[in-house]
Amino acid sequence: MKLKTALPYVLLLLPLAAFAAPGSQSGEIRFTGQIVNSGCAVARVGALSAAQSRQVEIKPGLKVEVDTDRNACGHQSLPISMSYEALKTSTDKGIVTITYL
Structure with missing residues (x-):
């Protein structure tokens, strides 16, 4: 009797549990939203x-030009x-690191 009452609930929750579980994205990182300000181009003068x-x-x-x-x-x-x-x-070459705040 208990099995007959529990079976519909299990069948209902099983698909929901499958959708709630995180899936493998093959190492991908995804972002949602929008770019509010475009970045600044930086180059030699x-x-x-x-x-x-x-x-x-x-x-x-x-000096660099922005x-x-x-x-x-x-x-x-x-x-x-x-x-x-x-x-x-x-003596005259190096690495310029640009960090957005």
Whole structure:
């Protein structure tokens, strides 16, 4: 008698449990939402063809150009930080790291 009453509930909950269980996404990460501000293009001075740009000095003698035309770096804001690390194998080459805040 108990089996007859429990069986419909089990049959009802079984499909729900299958949908609630996390599935394998083959290592994929998915995001939902929208991009509110586009990113800022950063390049060596003179490389950008943007209508509006701004030069930023990372260290004495090293400047980069930041595109400020209708993006997150417009309106005098600069939501990025930049650092420079010289390569040990060269005196005039290095790595510029750009981090969005």
